[in-house]
Amino acid sequence: MGNLLKHTVFNLFSGYFSVVMATGALSIALHLLGMHSIAQGLLYVNIGVYLILWILTILRLVYFSSRVLIDITSHSNGPGFFTLVAGTCVFGSQLIIITENSQLASYLWGLGIVLWLTIMYIFFTAVTIRKDKPVLSEGINGAWLIAAVATQSISVLGTLLSDRVQNGQQIILFFTLCMFLLGCMLYLNIITLIFYRFTFLELKHDALTPPYWINMGAVAITTLAGSTLLLHAENWPLLVELTPFIKGFTLFFWITGTWWIPLLFMLMIWRHFYHRYSLKYDPQFWGMAFPLAMYTTSTFQLSKALQLPFLIIIPKIMVFISILAWLAIFTGMLHHLYTSYRKYRAI
Template identity: 45%
Template sequence: MTIGSSGSNPARRDLNLADMSPAYFALVMATGIVSLAASMMEHPNLALALFVLNIGQYAVLWLLYALRAWRYPRRFFGDMVAHLAGPGYFTTVAGTGILASQFMILRENIAAGAALWALAVVLWVCLTYTIFTAFTVRREKPTLDKGINGGWLLAVVATQALSVSTALLAARIDQPYRLELNLMALSMWLWGGMLYIWMMSLIFYRYAFFRFSPGDLAPPYWINMGAMAISTLAGSLLILNAPHAPYLMSLLPFLKGFTVFYWATGTWWIPMLLLLGIWRYGYERFPFEYDPLYWGAVFPLGMYAACTWQMDRAMEFGFLSALPHAFLYIALAAWTVTFVGMVRSLARGLPLHARG
């Protein structure tokens, strides 16, 4: 991955790095969940290839973020406390949690998985209380229609990614920490659900009562569905962990009910988002070109495939098996198109920032 143009203009390279999207770790999120979904549905070679690629992407993105923080600290930390840009940093938490899950599931590497999980915990604590404290105390704030979009739900995704990786870690270690980790996974799952209710209420209000232009429908609006999909995945893992934690067993009806509730809510969003996409690109003729934010649309597709497969297994339905396979192929197609667009964009020296 290059930073700037194919020419030798250092100013252009610096500009691209300065404007780099805070949400670029959605690339790791999308690649990781497609890899995990492929593994679930018995495509081991594809899962492993995407896993190896994801390790490289993760390392490169941390290098770029570190360079941006060093060379442009005002821009880096200024974006962190901006209402539209700040939530994009939660992709670092979700991407780290998903890569931790890949290590644990695909390679059974508990040490690497636990190390990444610990990093995700630290990132979650730092970003959650930095970003939302800054939003609360700043004197000048945007109006609701200018200050919120689907990207805010990345805070939910980050929380649930931590729940998922915690539940996976709990299933792979013995006492004395198994019970504590399951409680942490449960707590993060519940907090993520509450956070979704708060944020989705504001986002839906913005949908219905403020002017909506094609430019407002940025790809992170797919996180409306993706946040519910990863909540479904976390709930399914808690159900599977219940035999090893008595308090989860006592909550089993509650866990199953809310897991299906999350899945049904995420499923409801799919036709709505498709219709809005047709309106944006078909009716309004909004230009379709690569944007880093499109990784925020690939991720929910892969997550829906993974969560549906896992829920079908945890709930012992047995009749949803075709749906996750279909969404895996859809997610893989979307990932391929977006990845090719990213490579072409970087080869042409286009900036790494989000245009939306």
Template identity: 45%
Template sequence: MTLADTLLQRARHLAPGSFAMVMATGIVSIDTSQHGLPWVARALFAFNLLAFAWLLALSLLRLTRFRRELVADFTHPGRGAGFLTFAAATCVLGSQCLLVVHWPRVAGALAALGALAWTVLTYLFLAAAITARIKPGFTRSIHGGWLVAVVATQALAALLTLLAADQPAAHTGALFGALCLYLLGAALYLLIITLVVYRMVFFPLRAREFTPPYWIDMGALAVTTLAGSLLVIHTPANGALAALLPFVKGFTLFFWATATWWIPLLVLLEIWRHGRRHVPLRYETDDWDIVFPIGMYTVGTYALAQALQLDFLRVIPAVGVYVSLLVWALVAGGALLRGYRGFRVGGRRHPPQ
């Protein structure tokens, strides 16, 4: 098999949620940067730039060469939401450009790209899901992956807030836009999570159906906590939006508390999945949907402690940074092992001519 054939196969079978790797790596990079590990943060940032460029190239190749398969994935309610990981990943990478290195122009360009991707993908996905003539049914459609819509919204809100803090000239307008996105993301979460919990509780859920995207039930709350905390930190006390700060503080704490509540339940379900039902532990692309929520919970808690001046909360991110880094390393190791095995198998099936 030639290199061109390999690239085409990779592009053709690219998972809709593949940009979750960039989301996960980006938030772990920010996490390590906040906790005195700058060399780790910069190494992950460099890796993320390469991963983003690689996945973007494969996505464009798939769009041009395998458009039918791409459209089929996008219009399927059970898979289409995964494409929103591109918008979320773009915004997380933009936040890295401000928090890990100081590249404000690159961050601004990524914010513009993220906003465009968020707008186009969100509305097209919802329109496709609503207008589809044949629908696969409730249990095959709704799952935690739908909450990537919330993650993308709040990641954009967080990036706009960071840009406003870095560029005071556009402060009020950017903060107002970030606040509107924060409130929209909160509304979307309350709407979607109702459907997700209804599906989990009142319909049979097999162990193999409890997939990693269900961790976004917590991850969407964690990124909402981050977006709200950044708004509290960077909104001037005497500015036009100051009157809304008490509301944002209370709402943000509400979402953090709910995110905290989710963690033990998700861990129990993982034990049930792998320990009781013996679903094998092996790498799949969706595993990055576990890494991102863990890293985001750590970063969100760190920001919340700063926003509400609750120093006793800092113990959570002080421990969580190593947990998120360990989980990232395990998933990345699984990805490398799977890629190596695939290369070995491919090499035996297609020996050099």
């Protein structure tokens, strides 16, 4: 293994599958808004990124398994592994919506469920039983909410697959409804700690990392999960009975996400412009690109699920903000990879 590849694999950011999440969410948003060519192009990008990240991840598991174990049981790095689940399921949703490839999407859904079970219980068991726990201000961050994102991504993909199977449709919808509710529970539990961290403990500007945008991204994908269930409610009588509850809960999470957006932009200005914190590329910036794209997608689907066509104006504006964010971060990533290559080639 070459020095550059070895260095890359050893130091692979645990949350790098957020690239797949952000690209998939933006591609779906563009497709729903009628920009099919760009959406298709992003699908090809996502196929390449997804395969490359899995190759690097498998190499890391093979050659640096002890490092992986340290990371996945860490309060700070462990939550990033949930991006494997969310990235896999968002990619599967992208395949269904853009190409209608339900067979491959079903395999990805199965993989997502296995990953969810593995990471969920390894991480939460490890952080529960460990003796040397960090204080709240050091141990909690926005990345913890990716646990909720991963759970909701399984709900979304499963619900999309439910009307493409001949047997077991009600079982799938029951499972995806349960995952939707479980994702809601995880968000409400974790966001309480984060909100307490924001408002009652000192928050230095260098600690306000991009994953805090998942505060909004987690409720955006929760909105999408609820909206997707509502759009498939006619397939199961129980969902019809629960429609008023799901509508209210979904709208509750959408307005929560909407509330977060101005605050997060103001905090970003405070960090990068008032304190002049560097804007150089950091893989954590994908934690900002995903929420923006997911909010665009979820608002579009919410407008259909609640039959509120006036809401369409929001995704029509937000999609351009999402594109700019994705382009800026993707360009930064390519520049970072190029400079890293030149650096190690010179050694």
